[in-house]
Amino acid sequence: FRYGEASEVVVLTPNKPVIFGQNHPLVVVAGPCSVENEEMIVETAQRVKAAGAQFLRGGAYKPRTSPYAFQGHGESALELLNRAREATGLGIITEVMDTYDLDKVAQVADVIQIGARNMQNFSLLKKVGATGKPVLLKRGLAATIEDWLMSAEYILAAGNPNVILCERGIRTFDHQYTRNTLDISAIPVLRSLTHLPIMIDPSHATGKSEFVQPMTMAAIAAGADSMMIEVHPNPAKALSDGPQSLTLEAFDQLMKEMVVVGKFF
Numbered sequence: 001f002r003y004g005e006a007s008e009v010v011v012l013t014p015n016k017p018v019i020f021g022q023n024h025p026l027v028v029v030a031g032p033c034s035v036e037n038e039e040m041i042v043e044t045a046q047r048v049k050a051a052g053a054q055f056l057r058g059g060a061y062k063p064r065t066s067p068y069a070f071q072g073h074g075e076s077a078l079e080l081l082n083r084a085r086e087a088t089g090l091g092i093i094t095e096v097m098d099t100y101d102l103d104k105v106a107q108v109a110d111v112i113q114i115g116a117r118n119m120q121n122f123s124l125l126k127k128v129g130a131t132g133k134p135v136l137l138k139r140g141l142a143a144t145i146e147d148w149l150m151s152a153e154y155i156l157a158a159g160n161p162n163v164i165l166c167e168r169g170i171r172t173f174d175h176q177y178t179r180n181t182l183d184i185s186a187i188p189v190l191r192s193l194t195h196l197p198i199m200i201d202p203s204h205a206t207g208k209s210e211f212v213q214p215m216t217m218a219a220i221a222a223g224a225d226s227m228m229i230e231v232h233p234n235p236a237k238a239l240s241d242g243p244q245s246l247t248l249e250a251f252d253q254l255m256k257e258m259v260v261v262g263k264f265f
């Protein structure tokens with residue numbers, strides 16, 4: 001295995017280099033599920049930057065369960081992410097779903113996201129690996145740790161050491177109260193197996209905004225290197241994942257709490 005080789009991932013965002021890794025400050029990625037329009041993405045970027053986030057997230061290409069659900073604005077959303085990047089200097093993290101879109105996504109993204117549903121899309125992993133760009137690899141819906149690390153290995157084997165692992169909750173039998181089950185134990189387990197940086201996404205894990213704060217605290221306590229939080233200026237009107245999205249004010253508050261418990265040294 002090569003996944004023991006990289007101990008940190010350095011991303012050159014417009015503002016500054018940001019380092020993901022065990023011996024570095026907590027990195028916070030925040031933003032809406034989907035890029036909806038210029039106003040909301042630029043406002044969200046400005047607010048999460050002011051609160052202390054280093055990256056803006058936002059989907060242009062959305063992997064939705066239903067083909068009739070909002071699929072993302074695609075290329076025009078990439079252009080809006082670029083505007084938010086220029087307006088704030090934040091790094092951009094956005095998902096690529098298909099090798100066909102990779103060049104376009106790679107032009108805007110500082111970190112390319114592989115979503116949970118594509119964790120074992122091996123041809124996509126190979127191509128993303130070949131770009132050399134930092135990659136955020138989300139854990140598959142029902143992937144074992146071994147499956148996940150082998151997917152990371154595809155990217156590393158393509159010559160790209162810049163992989164960040166993101167736990168986002170695994171399939172569960174209880175869909176009434178949470179969307180997925182956040183596998184907090186993945187943090188120490190990964191720590192024992194790999195030097196790759198570990199991100200936690202409590203938003204997709206719980207599916208409910210009221211559970212994001214306690215799971216964020218738990219993830220930090222367990223040693224997460226980075227957090228991904230969905231934030232929307234008006235969650236009730238969000239085109240996707242409104243119920244799990246924090247308001248801008250709630251995100252401000254959460255950042256204050258993260259500064260207290262997180263490794264912001």
Ligand code: PEP
Pocket residue numbers: 033059063095114115116117138168204
């Ligand atoms: C996302 O982060 O936009 C997303 C779709 O998450 P996941 O792939 O973890 O479901």
Ligand code: MN
Pocket residue numbers: 033034204230240241
């Ligand atoms: Mn989402």
